[in-house]
Amino acid sequence: MPTSATWDQEIVAGVQTFVQRYITGNAQNLEESDHYPEEIVSQLKNMGLYGAAIPHEYGGIALSVPTYAKVMEELAYGWTTLNCFINGHSSASSILAQHGTEHQKKTYLPRMATGELRVAIALTEPNGGSDLQAIRTQAIRNEQGGYTLKGAKIFITNGARAGAVLVLARTAADKGGISLFMVEKGLPGFSVGPDARAMGHRHVDVTELMFDDVRLSPDSLVSGVEGQGLKQMLDALETGRIAMAATAVGLSRSALKAARDYAAQRVAFGTEIIHHQAIQILLADMATQTAAAQALVQVAANTKESGQRSDMVSGMAKLFAGETCAKVALDCVRIHGGSGFVRDFPAERYYREAPYYILTEGTNEIQKMIIAKRMLKGDAETLGL
Incomplete structure (x- = not known):
């Protein structure tokens, strides 16, 4: 029986092999294709990645947070779309695994672990994004003892292909009734x-x-207790933000590699441009910032795994990795010059994808507010700051 550390290493190595075999060199074709990548999604299911956050007893592979972050980084190094298929589902899995009733766990988690049932998370509404306390969707008790759900959610990732959705709704007029x-x-x-x-x-x-x-039936209420929704969701969002940060690191690595490879081939003024000092300075900054983001993600992941409060450090990781990703993607375009502006080169795609990691799972402006709030409460001392 392999140890936990060995198991985690094998999972990461398997993902790296999958990316190298099926994604590297093919991501552009996959992105441009008019066909949904069913075969790729099937391979993600076969690797067990839809069960990343699900305990073994329900058929999952129960990855540690640091290993999950590394898996997300390696997937993104190949093609960030892969992460979009996995991350929200894993957050939903984590919520049910930690807070669901035993009936809910037995009903949903085994099918979620295989990817037979994909689950999306519905938080954002037309009049509110990061301010979850301002939601208007309501779940009103009905005469059968269940609930009647009224409202709308927008920008729901995997909302069309998911077989079920975790919906945040107001069950009482006060802010705590969510x-x-x-x-x-x-x-x-x-x-x-x-x-x-x-x-x-x-x-x-x-x-x-x-x-x-x-x-909705009474059994649809997660945990069976009203008013716990924000707490349940925010706990999962910490891991989700770490995963988003890890994804941004993976994209930064891809952009750095593309820039380095292009600079080693492109000739200007009699030599490859990688020998020009201006290009070397850009590459040095890109590499340093990517390495720093990678290290901060692992700090956040280890903090979360240890059971310590991690909203501040996960916010730091998401903030820094997202901003790094945006800068590295832009510098990749700069190094490509005019070629970076056309879709034949991956630099153009990296530049379009990078803002996603600034805007989602709580905007980076929201992350700064969280970081400052926790610093004022003394949490920075836990990082030796």
Whole structure:
């Protein structure tokens, strides 16, 4: 029986092999294709990655947070769309594994572990993004003892292809009265809007979800207790932010490699441009910032895994890795010159995808507010600051 450390190493090595064999050199074709990458998604399922956050007893592979972060980095090094297929589902899995009733765990987690059931998370609304306490979607108690769900959510990643959705809804008028519900597709009144026309991640469906008096059973309430939704969600978002930061690191590594490879081939003024000092300075900054982001992600992941409060350091990782990703992607375009502005080169795609890691899982401006708040409470001392 392999040790936990050996098992984690084998998982990461398997992901690296998968990326090298099926993604490297093919990501551009996958991105440009008109066909949804079903075969690639099937391989993610076969590797067990849909069960990354699910305990072994429910069929998952129960990765540690540092290993999960490394897996997300390696996937993103190949093609960041892969991460979009996995991350929200893993957050939903984590919520159910930690807070679901035993009935909910037995009903959903085994199917989620295999990827048979994919689950999205529905938080954002037309009038509110990062301010989750301002949500308007309501779950009102009905005469059968269940709930009637009314409202709408927007920008829901995998909202069209998911078989169920975790929906954050208000169950009482006060700010504390917010709960999570497991809502399966096919219920009367549950409809899916058209896909958003996003800058990147062409094959990831980002949709609006409408709930027009959707009747839910009492069993749909996560944990079976009202008013716990924000706490349940924020706990999972810490790991989600670490995963987003790790994804940004993977994209930064890809952009750095593309820039280095192009500079080693492109000749100007009689020599490859990688020998020009201006290019070397750009590459040095790109490499240093990527390495620093990578290290901070692992600090955040280790902190979360240890059970310590990690909202500040996960916010730091997401903030720094996201901003680094945006800068490295832009510098990659600069090194490519005019070639970086055309879709034949991956630099153009990296530049379009990079803002995603500044804007999602809580904008980087929100991360700064979280970091400052926790610093004022003394949390910076835990990092030796």
